[in-house]
Amino acid sequence: MVFMNKFSCGLIVVACVTCVSGCVVLLPSPTVTDHADNHVLIATQKHSDLTSRWGMIKICREFYRHYEDAFDVLIFVYFNHDGNLEHWGTNVVGRMLTVRNAERGTGERVFDHGRTVGSESRLRGVVQLSSANQIFDGALLHELMHLWVSSNREVIPTMYRGHWGFSSVAGQLGGFQPDKLLDLGDGKYSAGDFEPQKADGTIPYSKLEMYLAGWIPPTEVPDIWVAEDGAWMYRELTPEVRAECEIKDGPFAGELDHDCLVQTDSTGNKIFTASEISIWNIEQVVEKLGPRKPDYEHSQKEFRVAFVFVTDSENTISRRELDRTKSYIEEFTARRPITEKLEFTDSETTERLYIYNFWEASSGIATLEADDLQAYRR
Secondary structure (H helix, E strand, O other): OHHHHHHHHOHHHHHEEEEOOEEEEOOOOOEEEEEOOOOEEEEOOOHHHHOOHHHHHHHHHHHHHHEOOOOOEEEEEEOOOOOOOHHHOOOOOEEEEEOEEOOEOOOOOOEEOHHHHOOOOOOOEEEEEOOHHHHOOOHHHHHHHOOOOOOOOOOOOOOOOOOOOOEOOOEOOEOOOHHHOEEEEOOEEEOOOOOOOOOOOOOOOOHHHHHHHOOOOHHHOOOEEEEOOOEEOEOOOOHHHHHHHEOOOOOOOOOEOHHHHEOEOOOOOEEEEOOOEEEEOHHHHHHHHOOOEOOOOOOOOEEEEEEEEEEEOOEOOOHHHHHHHHHHHHHHOOOOOOOOOEEEEOOOOEEEEOOOOHHHHOOOOOEEEOOOHHHHEO
């Protein structure tokens, strides 16, 4: 995990400057400007704090100047008006930095880098979201699952480490529904509308994900069809195809739309190729990773999180955005189904879709607690 390695080794650079008299502590530029019941507002003068790992560390440390080490996950929501952080790359709207792990048999190694971000003993991870919409479009569910599934160790064979690739896992970290798989012959397949690295919209966690998180026993995980060397089948990049697939405007103007470049079958579903097919059962997964410890009867199922709204000098937060995001948090952490369908509107379209919150996505087994934040003020 390159990010974590650089993150750990760079601690001394962030924490102090070496000089004749010792270390000079660098004061963080981010500043808490508002304390509320289910969020904290932090303002920074540097736009780079929204995109760099050092900025993320400074924001974490500013949070812990005011709050106790009582949270399993910090969730940063960046108020960036175009909804994109261009430094993250095309279609990247969320990130997870795993900070600490003591569980075994999950695909994640045991480590502890909590002090780097200001947590002495509890923090497990820091989620970064490029906008408030990512609370409900599946990105937050996706990033939370990275507490247990990372690129440090492969769970099933895949070309997409830390994700499910071209397999029938059908979870927040990618894969397709088993009943959608079509064998097109000559090593070509399609499997409906899916992505190898993320869910198709907001869906419940898969059985494999539920097992790795410690929420169900291994006996509930079905066999998994895996294309070990799966890859998309691309169209020939002719001038006509390039012109058709070029993104015309926005922060990624001039780049090529990946979905447009992939060949499709007669029903419009993308085609992938594979020559190495295998069927994985849960016994093979357990043999590979070791048994999960603690098991589903003793694992953590209640998580306390803190939502941190982050603005910079170029992007402020309006009262309407603030109220909307607070309601998103209430619905996402509720121990009940979402009360109604939510609308996500951009300049061109309004999309209606069914939304799963964390409680629903975990089949009512796991919960998030975000309220009563002020009880943890230092």
